[in-house]
Amino acid sequence: MVTPSQGFEVSSVNVPLGGRSYSIQISSGASDGFAASIRSALGDVSHVLVIADEAVDQPWAESVSAALAASGEEASPIRVSRTTVASGEPSKSIAEMDRLLQWVLQKGGDRRSVIVAVGGGVIGDLAGFIAASFARGIRFVQVPTTLLAMVDSSVGGKTGINLPGAKNMVGAFWQPSLVLIDTDVLSTLSQRSYLSGLAEVIKYGVIDDAEFFAELEDQATALVARKPAALRHAISRSCQSKASVVGEDERETSGRRAILNYGHTFAHAIEATAGYGKFLHGEAVAIGMQMAARLAVDLGMCDPSLLDRQTRLIQACCLPTTWADADPDAMLPVMMRDKKVAHGKLRFILPTKIGAVEMVGDVDEAAVRAAIVKLKS
Amino acid sequence: MVTPSQGFEVSSVNVPLGGRSYSIQISSGASDGFAASIRSALGDVSHVLVIADEAVDQPWAESVSAALAASGEEASPIRVSRTTVASGEPSKSIAEMDRLLQWVLQKGGDRRSVIVAVGGGVIGDLAGFIAASFARGIRFVQVPTTLLAMVDSSVGGKTGINLPGAKNMVGAFWQPSLVLIDTDVLSTLSQRSYLSGLAEVIKYGVIDDAEFFAELEDQATALVARKPAALRHAISRSCQSKASVVGEDERETSGRRAILNYGHTFAHAIEATAGYGKFLHGEAVAIGMQMAARLAVDLGMCDPSLLDRQTRLIQACCLPTTWADADPDAMLPVMMRDKKVAHGKLRFILPTKIGAVEMVGDVDEAAVRAAIVKLKS
Ligand SMILES: NC(=O)c1ccc[n+]([C@@H]2O[C@H](COP(=O)([O-])OP(=O)(O)OC[C@H]3O[C@@H](n4cnc5c(N)ncnc54)[C@H](O)[C@@H]3O)[C@@H](O)[C@H]2O)c1
Ligand SMILES: NC(=O)c1ccc[n+]([C@@H]2O[C@H](COP(=O)([O-])OP(=O)(O)OC[C@H]3O[C@@H](n4cnc5c(N)ncnc54)[C@H](O)[C@@H]3O)[C@@H](O)[C@H]2O)c1
Ligand SMILES: [Zn+2]
Ligand SMILES: [Zn+2]
Numbered sequence: 001m002v003t004p005s006q007g008f009e010v011s012s013v014n015v016p017l018g019g020r021s022y023s024i025q026i027s028s029g030a031s032d033g034f035a036a037s038i039r040s041a042l043g044d045v046s047h048v049l050v051i052a053d054e055a056v057d058q059p060w061a062e063s064v065s066a067a068l069a070a071s072g073e074e075a076s077p078i079r080v081s082r083t084t085v086a087s088g089e090p091s092k093s094i095a096e097m098d099r100l101l102q103w104v105l106q107k108g109g110d111r112r113s114v115i116v117a118v119g120g121g122v123i124g125d126l127a128g129f130i131a132a133s134f135a136r137g138i139r140f141v142q143v144p145t146t147l148l149a150m151v152d153s154s155v156g157g158k159t160g161i162n163l164p165g166a167k168n169m170v171g172a173f174w175q176p177s178l179v180l181i182d183t184d185v186l187s188t189l190s191q192r193s194y195l196s197g198l199a200e201v202i203k204y205g206v207i208d209d210a211e212f213f214a215e216l217e218d219q220a221t222a223l224v225a226r227k228p229a230a231l232r233h234a235i236s237r238s239c240q241s242k243a244s245v246v247g248e249d250e251r252e253t254s255g256r257r258a259i260l261n262y263g264h265t266f267a268h269a270i271e272a273t274a275g276y277g278k279f280l281h282g283e284a285v286a287i288g289m290q291m292a293a294r295l296a297v298d299l300g301m302c303d304p305s306l307l308d309r310q311t312r313l314i315q316a317c318c319l320p321t322t323w324a325d326a327d328p329d330a331m332l333p334v335m336m337r338d339k340k341v342a343h344g345k346l347r348f349i350l351p352t353k354i355g356a357v358e359m360v361g362d363v364d365e366a367a368v369r370a371a372i373v374k375l376k377s
Numbered sequence: 378m379v380t381p382s383q384g385f386e387v388s389s390v391n392v393p394l395g396g397r398s399y400s401i402q403i404s405s406g407a408s409d410g411f412a413a414s415i416r417s418a419l420g421d422v423s424h425v426l427v428i429a430d431e432a433v434d435q436p437w438a439e440s441v442s443a444a445l446a447a448s449g450e451e452a453s454p455i456r457v458s459r460t461t462v463a464s465g466e467p468s469k470s471i472a473e474m475d476r477l478l479q480w481v482l483q484k485g486g487d488r489r490s491v492i493v494a495v496g497g498g499v500i501g502d503l504a505g506f507i508a509a510s511f512a513r514g515i516r517f518v519q520v521p522t523t524l525l526a527m528v529d530s531s532v533g534g535k536t537g538i539n540l541p542g543a544k545n546m547v548g549a550f551w552q553p554s555l556v557l558i559d560t561d562v563l564s565t566l567s568q569r570s571y572l573s574g575l576a577e578v579i580k581y582g583v584i585d586d587a588e589f590f591a592e593l594e595d596q597a598t599a600l601v602a603r604k605p606a607a608l609r610h611a612i613s614r615s616c617q618s619k620a621s622v623v624g625e626d627e628r629e630t631s632g633r634r635a636i637l638n639y640g641h642t643f644a645h646a647i648e649a650t651a652g653y654g655k656f657l658h659g660e661a662v663a664i665g666m667q668m669a670a671r672l673a674v675d676l677g678m679c680d681p682s683l684l685d686r687q688t689r690l691i692q693a694c695c696l697p698t699t700w701a702d703a704d705p706d707a708m709l710p711v712m713m714r715d716k717k718v719a720h721g722k723l724r725f726i727l728p729t730k731i732g733a734v735e736m737v738g739d740v741d742e743a744a745v746r747a748a749i750v751k752l753k754s
Pocket of ligand 3: 285
């Protein structure tokens with residue numbers, strides 16, 4: 001659905017979750033309208049708590065806060081409080097949770113308050129968990145500011161923090177009431193971080209949407225150049241794919257949600273063995289999808305042309321397709337510890353054709369090693 | 378339903394919550410069978426994490442842990458880890474949550490682990506929140522060891538911790554998989570704490586169950602003397618009442634669950650103005666129910682005989698029915714801050730007859746003051 005709003009084009013994707021359904025609104029240059037969107041989607045809004053990544057506090061979080069405060073009427077004023085969180089993964093901690101919960105309380109938060117998260121996946125996960133836990137759950141709105149957050153972390157209701165040595169170990173399933181995406185917000189994001197987000201976009205094409213994959217092949221140059229129309233379309237189709245998977249398996253119980261892990265068992269092992277920091281997450285996912293596709297071809301599950309097309313698209317998006325230092329001896333033990341391992345057997349999400357994947361249990365270790373080694377060049 | 382189990386009488390109450398339904402098993406001297414009950418109700422159990430109040434670690438938590446470990450078979454062993462928590466409300470803190478989450482991780486907790494809470498409401502609320510949050514939610518079993526926890530806090534899925542100055546401000550709705558009650562566990566509980574729990578039992582009679590109220594009138598002496606049969610019956614009927622209310626309003630959204638707050642708006646003001654510690658919670662609830670019934674009589678909502686019967690039953694249970702130091706000037710401001718106040722109007726759960734209550738909004742402040750003053754003697 002595409003609806004004109006205040007002269008801008010805003011497309012909207014519905015996340016179908018019964019009483020917890022919500023919409024993702026995607027636009028370019030329409031963030032002036034965010035305050036109005038929040039009021040119209042949430043109804044009774046009198047106290048808003050904005051939690052922002054320090055890197056995007058100015059101008060984005062500040063302008064959304066000001067617009068919200070200004071949108072109150074005399075009869076129903078809106079009180080807005082705002083705090084910033086240090087950029088980076090270490091903020092997803094119990095210490096930061098403690099600080100934010102006390103901040104919400106001190107600002108007079110109650111069951112009717114609304115939390116607005118402005119930032120990348122770190123802020124969305126952290127602020128979402130605050131929303132899930134304060135007063136046993138209050139409403140929250142996601143304003144994602146990285147491409148990864150727009151197409152992945154802000155959709156689906158997974159919130160949480162890390163324990164020392166254990167990422168995302170603590171959290172809740174808690175759905176936002178609204179997700180507001182303005183592609184203009186990405187203007188300050190580094191090209192490397194932006195491209196990294198494109199890896200997840202490509203993922204949706206491979207696992208769920210052959211037509212979208214073909215569109216990405218056509219639009220790769222426009223996407224790398226961040227052309228707004230191509231970008232809005234890519235975000236919208238990605239969110240549609242994620243929303244439909246989440247709608248079928250909200251709490252990760254049926255197994256359906258596992259298809260979102262395409263490339264990720266390899267990617268986690270790449271991130272861990274390369275040393276955290278060498279690859280951005282999306283870069284590791286790009287290489288991980290290559291290993292998974294290679295494995296699928298080797299197992300006779302799909303045609304080699306799938307790997308060729310995926311390789312070309314990843315390259316067109318300026319992302320890595322190989323890793324010269326890949327070491328199966330180092331990667332395998334990490335993969336065996338991964339949550340996707342059941343009773344010591346390696347399980348993978350593998351493509352059968354563009355747009356379709358299957359969960360394969362009990363994959364031969366030698367085949368996995370071979371796929372890793374083949375992707376060294 | 379009453380089913381014989383291992384020669385003991387175990388009655389069981391079902392909490393009807395669709396896919397999250399669970400049973401509360403009530404017995405005397407049957408805690409030897411807890412391990413078997415857990416395995417049969419939960420199915421796949423290979424790693425159990427027991428979190429116990431230090432006051433009941435010996436013998437109760439230790440014996441449940443030993444029985445669980447011993448009940449594993451060679452093909453499917455059960456690993457049991459156990460930790461204790463300091464007695465008392467201050468343990469419901471983020472610091473203790475942090476410690477316990479790291480303990481669960483360090484003991485190898487994963488999505489299939491099971492948490493068992495052995496203690497009163499403090500341990501149940503805290504361990505329940507750990508279960509709700511670890512890996513975004515794992516199974517847990519309540520083994521309540523105070524009467525209040527048996528009839529109230531262990532049923533209904535409210536879990537959580539306190540913030541400085543704000544009780545139960547952080548938490549989750551997270552239902553247990555099973556509640557195991559053995560009245561023998563109460564043998565070490567002080568008489569004062571035990572009697573305090575009876576106030577909540579009386580509450581269920583007034584708000585929901587006239588027949589039960591009459592039984593309590595008959596059985597008051599037996600209950601004060603902790604006769605097992607009378608006690609099991611009282612716990613069972615109390616849990617039935619709470620279960621049916623929770624079944625209708627799991628997440629406190631329809632308003633139905635508010636009836637459980639009968640007497641509590643007054644009680645919270647009594648606890649706050651008497652200085653925390655002067656009254657146990659149930660003692661304040663007893664006086665609070667008297668004030669609420671008095672208010673209902675004064676407003677012409679119910680017959681004065683209701684107050685008379687309630688007074689006699691509370692007295693027969695050796696609980697206070699009046700408070701000489703009650704000060705409406707101190708209590709009213711606390712009541713106005715209470716969550717049950719909407720837009721500055723006082724709201725109360727008031728009885729219309731034994732077994733039935735109504736939510737009354739917009740109660741005249743003068744009538745509230747008068748009810749408080751009349752209960753000074
Ligand atoms: N909840 C989920 O379903 C889900 C899914 C995937 C990832 N995640 C989580 O998301 C996190 C990663 O998300 P991320 O990649 O967005 O990381 P991030 O939030 O750390 O953002 C990356 C960096 O970009 C900066 N930044 C954000 N927006 C910016 C902008 N508009 N301009 C300039 N700089 C900007 C941040 O300050 C940060 O330094 C991880 O913690 C991961 O666990 C969650
Ligand atoms: N979740 C809910 O729905 C709900 C409902 C009501 C109350 N609560 C919470 O419950 C808590 C109060 O519960 P409580 O009254 O059980 O308090 P508690 O857990 O603090 O127990 C009271 C005292 O009794 C001791 N104790 C417990 N079992 C014993 C035993 N068998 N023998 C000897 N000593 C024993 C404890 O060490 C403690 O000192 C509060 O934190 C309250 O917020 C929760
Ligand atoms: Zn990813
Ligand atoms: Zn109570």
